[in-house]
Amino acid sequence: xxxxxxxxxxxxxxxxxxxxxxxxxxxxxxxxxxxxxxxxxxxxxxxxxxxxxxxxxxxxxxxxxxxxxxxxxxxxxxxxxxxxxxxxxxxxxxxxxxxxxxxxxxxxxxxxxxxx
Amino acid sequence: xxxxxxxxxxxxxxxxxxxxxxxxxxxxxxxxxxxxxxxxxxxxxxxxxxxxxxxxxxxxxxxxxxxxxxxxxxxxxxxxxxxxxxxxxxxxxxxxxxxxxxxxxxxxxxxx
Numbered sequence: 001x002x003x004x005x006x007x008x009x010x011x012x013x014x015x016x017x018x019x020x021x022x023x024x025x026x027x028x029x030x031x032x033x034x035x036x037x038x039x040x041x042x043x044x045x046x047x048x049x050x051x052x053x054x055x056x057x058x059x060x061x062x063x064x065x066x067x068x069x070x071x072x073x074x075x076x077x078x079x080x081x082x083x084x085x086x087x088x089x090x091x092x093x094x095x096x097x098x099x100x101x102x103x104x105x106x107x108x109x110x111x112x113x114x115x116x
Numbered sequence: 117x118x119x120x121x122x123x124x125x126x127x128x129x130x131x132x133x134x135x136x137x138x139x140x141x142x143x144x145x146x147x148x149x150x151x152x153x154x155x156x157x158x159x160x161x162x163x164x165x166x167x168x169x170x171x172x173x174x175x176x177x178x179x180x181x182x183x184x185x186x187x188x189x190x191x192x193x194x195x196x197x198x199x200x201x202x203x204x205x206x207x208x209x210x211x212x213x214x215x216x217x218x219x220x221x222x223x224x225x226x227x228x
Contacts, residue, residue, distance in 0.1 A: 041220055042120070042218030103147070107152075109159040
């Protein structure tokens, strides 16, 4: 079990460019979550997948953001026309389907995005 | 809307001290509460998970308590060590999809 992996670990881009991040969850974990964390803040929920279905999206996820999880395996998060306010750490987490009360989410190392 | 508050925002202690981190939440209808550790620039590591039906959980030098009715949790760290230096985050799950609502964290520094 290699844990949750994210790629790239760091991304620097210019304002207006598009960026795409990838998350590979722990194998056989049905649930996958994306969070965003800015400096000095706790992570904020962005979106959630159960298998390939995107079941919940936060109001934080503007029209410039899109996430996919084809075939219920890895997931991608794309940001179009990046803005300086998008600079943050983007965290991915996964968990197996089980009793909600005992769910533990396993987090990846994150992708740090800097928009110049 | 669930809100999670952590006090203090930062804490500096000498090695060997016992310490308590506090977490409060506004909506008591939770499934569970989790404490995470985050090292600078890194992802999150789950430390303890307390189900809504439980009062406390222990792991090594860590003990977390939960008082759901008052919307409070504490994380007790015994005999602190420099390696405990990190940011500690409290998060609650009370949605149907188990999404987490986090506090801003407590930044802990344990000096030798």
